[in-house]
Amino acid sequence: MREGPSAWAASLEGKVEARAGSVFLLYGNVGDYVPLGGEFVPLRTFLTRRLGHRARVICYNRAGGLSFCDGTTEARFRALVGYAPPSPGSPEALRDRAAQALGEPEGTRRLPAAPAQVLPLLDRALRSLCLSDEEQERVLLILEFAETLVPAGELAALTDEDRGTLVTLLRWAEEPRLAAIGTVIVLLVNALSDLHPRLRDPGSRVEVLEIPLPDHGERLTFLRARAAGDGGGGGLTVEELATASAGLSRVQLERLLREAAGRARPLTHEEVKARKRELLRQEFQGMLEVLEPQHGLESIGGLEPVKASFREVIAALRAGEVKLVPRGITLVGPPGVGKTALAEALAYESGFNFVKVVGVRERWVGQSERNYWKIL
Numbered sequence: 001m002r003e004g005p006s007a008w009a010a011s012l013e014g015k016v017e018a019r020a021g022s023v024f025l026l027y028g029n030v031g032d033y034v035p036l037g038g039e040f041v042p043l044r045t046f047l048t049r050r051l052g053h054r055a056r057v058i059c060y061n062r063a064g065g066l067s068f069c070d071g072t073t074e075a076r077f078r079a080l081v082g083y084a085p086p087s088p089g090s091p092e093a094l095r096d097r098a099a100q101a102l103g104e105p106e107g108t109r110r111l112p113a114a115p116a117q118v119l120p121l122l123d124r125a126l127r128s129l130c131l132s133d134e135e136q137e138r139v140l141l142i143l144e145f146a147e148t149l150v151p152a153g154e155l156a157a158l159t160d161e162d163r164g165t166l167v168t169l170l171r172w173a174e175e176p177r178l179a180a181i182g183t184v185i186v187l188l189v190n191a192l193s194d195l196h197p198r199l200r201d202p203g204s205r206v207e208v209l210e211i212p213l214p215d216h217g218e219r220l221t222f223l224r225a226r227a228a229g230d231g232g233g234g235g236l237t238v239e240e241l242a243t244a245s246a247g248l249s250r251v252q253l254e255r256l257l258r259e260a261a262g263r264a265r266p267l268t269h270e271e272v273k274a275r276k277r278e279l280l281r282q283e284f285q286g287m288l289e290v291l292e293p294q295h296g297l298e299s300i301g302g303l304e305p306v307k308a309s310f311r312e313v314i315a316a317l318r319a320g321e322v323k324l325v326p327r328g329i330t331l332v333g334p335p336g337v338g339k340t341a342l343a344e345a346l347a348y349e350s351g352f353n354f355v356k357v358v359g360v361r362e363r364w365v366g367q368s369e370r371n372y373w374k375i376l
């Protein structure tokens with residue numbers, strides 16, 4: 001079963017084709033698989049294939065440095081920024097050969113990897129408007145782990161390197177010529193709160209799009225696509241697993257299926273719940289306390305209207321009728337009337353993990369708010 005493009009992907013492609021801007025910020029579930037033509041690929045591959053058609057594609061992150069979609073793009077980039085191969089017999093060529101003999105594969109032509117050196121090169125190449133041509137109409141630049149380039153914090157606390165990077169990105173977003181020729185610059189970040197707020201400001205001209213976790217239908221499509229090789233989850237049917245795995249990414253789902261196949265034992269509801277609990281502890285160390293619910297609704301006396309409403313929610317969850325499940329429930333009342341007990345009972349009967357928010361506040365300005373946003 002082929003999954004159609006997600007809402008965020010359709011929105012991104014529409015903005016790119018309309019040339020509504022040149023800098024796009026994708027945040028959230030950026031480390032997951034993305035559906036593309038009947039298969040599931042990493043986000044970088046998806047962007048390269050969907051937006052990189054007839055484009056010169058350049059990718060960058062602090063660890064891997066610059067990478068290019070093909071040799072022609074790399075050669076054109078090197079020529080524009082002064083890293084082209086030296087002419088044969090020149091002193092530069094001799095130094096290059098000596099460097100290679102000493103174990104440097106690219107010799108003296110090795111491109112830098114530090115942002116303070118790479119961003120000016122990219123700026124020079126993009127603003128020259130010479131990277132694209134008739135064969136490759138646009139330039140696609142993907143900046144991975146953008147929070148490591150411009151981290152969140154007070155502007156005065158940023159290093160000179162970080163401030164320079166921030167100004168470069170903001171200038172690209174405001175440069176009308178880049179958008180006019182179809183240049184696409186994509187920043188990828190997991191938590192939006194980890195990125196400097198100036199890039200998230202509506203006045204920055206940076207288009208911000210969230211990549212959400214897969215919903216029930218998307219998880220079901222993915223599980224059905226993987227069922228032939230992974231046995232469909234065994235103990236849980238594909239539909240039941242799609243319901244029980246709410247909040248998991250496709251990558252995490254695939255890991256669950258592979259572990260179950262390696263043990264030659266079917267997946268159970270408890271194993272899915274345990275994995276979700278483990279992921280919560282890993283991601284929110286010190287901020288969330290994962291509790292084990294000990295009682296259901298039958299253990300609570302009174303509050304019949306509230307319990308009846310909760311039973312409707314539980315029945316919808318068990319039946320996979322996600323459209324009938326509210327996105328949130330607010331319990332209001334003075335201390336001691338049973339708010340926490342009701343929430344615990346709901347988690348117990350739904351098979352969900354029960355978490356308590358703790359240790360969110362920190363002494364650093366803005367960090368407490370970022371922690372809250374990350375949890376939510």
